[in-house]
Amino acid sequence: MNLPHRYRLIIGYDGTDFHGWQHNEGFRTVQGELTQAAGVIVGGPVEVEGSSRTDAGVHALGHLVRIRLATEVDVYQFQHSLQGVSPRDIEVIDCVEAVSDWHPRFHAIGKRYLYRIWNSPRRPLFGERTCWWVRPELDCEKMQKASEGLIGRHDFAAYRSRSKQERDDTVRTLHQISVLRHGSSVSIQVVGDGFLYRMVRNLVGVLVEVGRGLRDVDDPTRILASTDRQQAGFAAPAPGLFLMEVACRGEPLPQCLEQPMTL
Incomplete structure (x- = not known):
């Protein structure tokens, strides 16, 4: 054709x-x-x-x-x-x-995802389709600290999907992770060169468990080193995840924004 x-x-x-x-x-x-x-x-x-x-x-x-x-x-x-x-x-x-050989997936060099959490005993009246409602209070400083060991180029096999087999390798580079709170809204931003299937949601699931005090601060890094998907637990629900930005060759990498996206 x-x-x-x-x-x-x-x-x-x-x-x-x-x-x-x-x-x-x-x-x-x-x-x-x-x-x-x-x-x-x-x-x-x-x-x-x-x-x-x-x-x-x-x-x-x-x-x-x-x-x-x-x-x-x-x-x-x-x-x-x-x-x-x-x-x-x-x-x-x-x-x-577009130029004749440009492809949005094969020429992509960086993506920024946002995950939105409503952290309150009170229901998010207008935003439940676009966030994860987490009732127990989250310690965002602890979550930020727990994410530090994930930055860099690593084998993220432990954070892949349980059910989907990736056809390519599981090594990816994470450039930034940001955890911000504004009132009851918590925003987790992740910037990387690419992501495995459900990788961001699996990362968020572990960080939220850290924020709730159910995991230690060093658990995300320990899980990463294990390359064992069973160690990472559940994935955060889909409604909170947004693909915010994609950069291609010759363009600057996306950056985490300094202000959270509020509900």
Whole structure:
């Protein structure tokens, strides 16, 4: 299929009602909805590829996407038409022409994820679709200290998914981890060169157990060294996770923001 015209998009989405990013026959996915919407606009074949295969229930505010078309389009008109045709839980933030060999996943050099926690006995009235409600008080300073041993290039096999076998190696580089509190809102930001399936959620699950006093401060580093997934316990729920930013070759690495994202 000849699709010579390539466009680079930044999209956001509320992942609550999606069965993840990747096309899955019989299920509602972000990739599937974008492909259908773009096809309606151009009236021809479309190929949609993303920078990350986010899981069911995971959100995004900065997912890089490449769309390949058979015909050339005006980027401004295409962006606004795509926004108009796409469902309300997808936002088309930006659209520009892409160089012919650019790929959002293979050319990515860094990603920033955000995990949102509502830390209060009181229910998060307007935010439970986009956070994890943790009732016991978290010690964020202890969580920050516990994350320090995870920074750098390591084998993160202990923080991979239990059920999914990765086809590539499990060595990744974490550049930054930030744990911030603003009232009852706790934000955990993670910046790395790439992430294994459910790696961020597994990391957050361990850090929250540290914050609750259920694990020692050195447990995350000990678990890392073990390369044993059974040591890491449960994954944090999907609704709190956001893909915030993706950087490609020639662009600066994402940085953890100094202010938490509040509810």
